Amino acid sequence: MKPLRHFADDLANAIERVGNPVLVGLDPRWELLPGALNPGENANFEQRGQAFEKFCCQIIDVVAPLVAAVKPQVAFFEECGPAGMVALGKVIAYARQAGLLVILDGKRNDIGSTAEAYARGILGRDGQSAWEADAVTVSPYLGADSLEPFINVAEERGAGLFVLVKTSNPGSHMLQDQRLPDGPVYRRVADFVEKQSELTLGERGYGIVGAVVGATYPEQLAELRNAMPQTWFLVPGFGSQGGTAQDVASAFDGRGLGALVNNSRGINFAYRRPEYQERFGEARWQEAVEAATREMIAQLRAETLAGQIKLPFSPA
Amino acid sequence: MKPLRHFADDLANAIERVGNPVLVGLDPRWELLPGALNPGENANFEQRGQAFEKFCCQIIDVVAPLVAAVKPQVAFFEECGPAGMVALGKVIAYARQAGLLVILDGKRNDIGSTAEAYARGILGRDGQSAWEADAVTVSPYLGADSLEPFINVAEERGAGLFVLVKTSNPGSHMLQDQRLPDGPVYRRVADFVEKQSELTLGERGYGIVGAVVGATYPEQLAELRNAMPQTWFLVPGFGSQGGTAQDVASAFDGRGLGALVNNSRGINFAYRRPEYQERFGEARWQEAVEAATREMIAQLRAETLAGQIKLPFSPA
Numbered sequence: 001m002k003p004l005r006h007f008a009d010d011l012a013n014a015i016e017r018v019g020n021p022v023l024v025g026l027d028p029r030w031e032l033l034p035g036a037l038n039p040g041e042n043a044n045f046e047q048r049g050q051a052f053e054k055f056c057c058q059i060i061d062v063v064a065p066l067v068a069a070v071k072p073q074v075a076f077f078e079e080c081g082p083a084g085m086v087a088l089g090k091v092i093a094y095a096r097q098a099g100l101l102v103i104l105d106g107k108r109n110d111i112g113s114t115a116e117a118y119a120r121g122i123l124g125r126d127g128q129s130a131w132e133a134d135a136v137t138v139s140p141y142l143g144a145d146s147l148e149p150f151i152n153v154a155e156e157r158g159a160g161l162f163v164l165v166k167t168s169n170p171g172s173h174m175l176q177d178q179r180l181p182d183g184p185v186y187r188r189v190a191d192f193v194e195k196q197s198e199l200t201l202g203e204r205g206y207g208i209v210g211a212v213v214g215a216t217y218p219e220q221l222a223e224l225r226n227a228m229p230q231t232w233f234l235v236p237g238f239g240s241q242g243g244t245a246q247d248v249a250s251a252f253d254g255r256g257l258g259a260l261v262n263n264s265r266g267i268n269f270a271y272r273r274p275e276y277q278e279r280f281g282e283a284r285w286q287e288a289v290e291a292a293t294r295e296m297i298a299q300l301r302a303e304t305l306a307g308q309i310k311l312p313f314s315p316a
Numbered sequence: 317m318k319p320l321r322h323f324a325d326d327l328a329n330a331i332e333r334v335g336n337p338v339l340v341g342l343d344p345r346w347e348l349l350p351g352a353l354n355p356g357e358n359a360n361f362e363q364r365g366q367a368f369e370k371f372c373c374q375i376i377d378v379v380a381p382l383v384a385a386v387k388p389q390v391a392f393f394e395e396c397g398p399a400g401m402v403a404l405g406k407v408i409a410y411a412r413q414a415g416l417l418v419i420l421d422g423k424r425n426d427i428g429s430t431a432e433a434y435a436r437g438i439l440g441r442d443g444q445s446a447w448e449a450d451a452v453t454v455s456p457y458l459g460a461d462s463l464e465p466f467i468n469v470a471e472e473r474g475a476g477l478f479v480l481v482k483t484s485n486p487g488s489h490m491l492q493d494q495r496l497p498d499g500p501v502y503r504r505v506a507d508f509v510e511k512q513s514e515l516t517l518g519e520r521g522y523g524i525v526g527a528v529v530g531a532t533y534p535e536q537l538a539e540l541r542n543a544m545p546q547t548w549f550l551v552p553g554f555g556s557q558g559g560t561a562q563d564v565a566s567a568f569d570g571r572g573l574g575a576l577v578n579n580s581r582g583i584n585f586a587y588r589r590p591e592y593q594e595r596f597g598e599a600r601w602q603e604a605v606e607a608a609t610r611e612m613i614a615q616l617r618a619e620t621l622a623g624q625i626k627l628p629f630s631p632a
Contacts, residue, residue, distance in 0.1 A: 027430075075424075075431070075437070078438075078446075079433045081446025082401045082405040082446075083446075084437075084446070085397075085401035085402075088398070105426075107425055107426055107455070108391075109423055110391055110421075110423055111483065111484070112485065113345070114343075114389060114391045117394070118395070121391070121394050121395030121397065130361055130394075130395060130396055130398075130400070131397055139455045139458070140457060141456060141480055141492070142455070142483055142485060142487060143483075143486075143489060143491055143492065144487040145487030146485070146487055147487075164458065167457075167458055169458060169459065169461050169462070170461060171458060171461030174456075174460050174508070175457060175501060176457070176459065180496065181495070185494065188491060
């Protein structure tokens with residue numbers, strides 16, 4: 001039976017609705033939480049988990065009218081043990097109820113039926129899974145039979161995935177850039193992903209198997225856009241990691257679709273950025289979140305005006 | 317300050333104490349749980365989580381006197397959402413209290429400070445972390461700066477890690493076996509791991525950075541043992557996946573150290589194996605767990621008698 005939803009179509013429609021491709025990462029870094037939410041260094045894991053839940057839900061309150069999707073980073077929740085995972089479950093549910101698509105950043109992977117357990121647990125709304133995310137990030141080192149279970153479950157449930165292809169960190173050189181006879185390692189993964197996207201195409205021309213491609217390597221981003229015309233990109237590395245609106249321009253197709261540009265720290269902890277510190281201070285951290293989100297949208301719109309990005313909206 | 321514990325030494329000592337290198341995987345697969353523990357298809361996640369906890373703790377009761385370590389597979393717990401993660405926390409604590417080393421099979425990875433959050437959350441006993449595992453499995457696709465935070469936290473806390481090098485699944489061919497100018501991709505990872513183990517050596521000649529190398533590729537196992545004399549191996553693929561005692565013989569050093577041989581399904585669900593089904597039946601599933609564990613130990617001892625493996629014990 002064909003599922004009622006198609007993740008790649010949902011994503012295109014949501015981006016057109018809000019008129020921008022910003023993906024807000026949810027990275028509750030304990031040591032950076034604003035004072036009002038931070039129960040102190042001696043807080044136990046339950047208190048930390050509760051603070052994470054509040055912090056992320058209050059970010060969602062601000063960004064839900066502005067963007068299409070959020071990306072909770074599992075690591076920070078998992079750091080707080082079971083209590084953190086309870087908080088993560090609540091944050092995902094809250095984001096969904098706020099009308100956002102939820103991409104769980106877990107970089108999960110395993111083989112065969114174990115990979116299937118991850119996929120079954122994470123992917124699919126409306127009681128189809130325990131976590132009820134719309135998509136998950138997946139690492140490809142284990143190979144095709146570690147990715148296929150995620151693809152199969154996603155297809156069955158109207159969900160999606162993003163496979164690490166060329167990541168934003170300097171260490172991505174160690175394996176991803178190494179040269180095989182027919183090109184770098186990341187191209188081997190890219191070819192697999194594009195083929196799988198072709199096999200799961202929606203009505204908007206994209207498949208449900210996306211790729212993570214960093215903003216910090218603009219040349220590879222452009223190369224991969226050409227090589228993967230049917231694959232959604234999740235582009236990390238914007239902002240704190242140094243990627244600019246110009247760097248990500250080549251990630252988009254002629255309609256301004258095809259890429260989500262993520263910003264986590266620069267939005268979550270905008271109140272600590274010099275330009276917002278004085279203007280808002282720690283107490284008004286939510287206003288800093290809003291300003292930083294709007295600023296990123298404006299930066300991408302400026303590239304649109306410059307003709308570098310065709311976004312699916314008329315620049316204000 | 318030098319930590320009081322050293323994971324690689326702890327592992328060597330524990331294996332010598334029990335006299336075998338068997339690692340019991342804890343894979344609570346919902347659909348295979350014995351009837352008495354299985355609250356039925358319509359059970360909610362809390363009931364499933366509780367069943368997983370009981371099942372794993374009852375396995376631990378049986379195997380704690382026999383083996384050195386257990387390896388909970390996070391995927392099956394995570395499949396049950398937050399309730400599953402609560403159960404995982406209890407299972408880890410129970411295993412620790414039973415005197416076992418705990419290797420968390422999460423295949424986690426991320427970059428920089430996010431990888432550090434995983435490491436800080438998972439690694440280290442005695443209140444050093446939320447999960448309090450002794451080691452974790454880690455995936456290397458993101459490169460050196462995704463592995464170093466795990467190594468640093470492990471070193472600081474007397475813990476360890478196992479990096480995926482050459483895995484047991486057929487799909488491992490897709491990336492791991494691909495040929496770079498100086499050898500296959502997995503050798504690139506192997507060289508990094510061996511170097512890191514050299515930098516973190518304990519008194520028994522091994523470092524804290526281990527490698528996952530599958531039993532299903534005996535040639536590569538032998539090749540990597542030679543190339544990585546200071547690295548502990550975690551060897552999956554024994555039993556259900558087809559690996560035999562003979563296949564893993566080359567994973568050991570001259571003292572019978574250097575490798576943990578994992579068996580998950582073949583021990584957890586031994587009551588379903590033809591040879592135990594009639595003898596024990598579903599109700600006596602714990603006796604089947606014990607018989608299967610003892611059988612695997614005996615198989616490895618038989619290889620010892622044949623001179624293929626030097627185990628650190630005198631064969632009974």
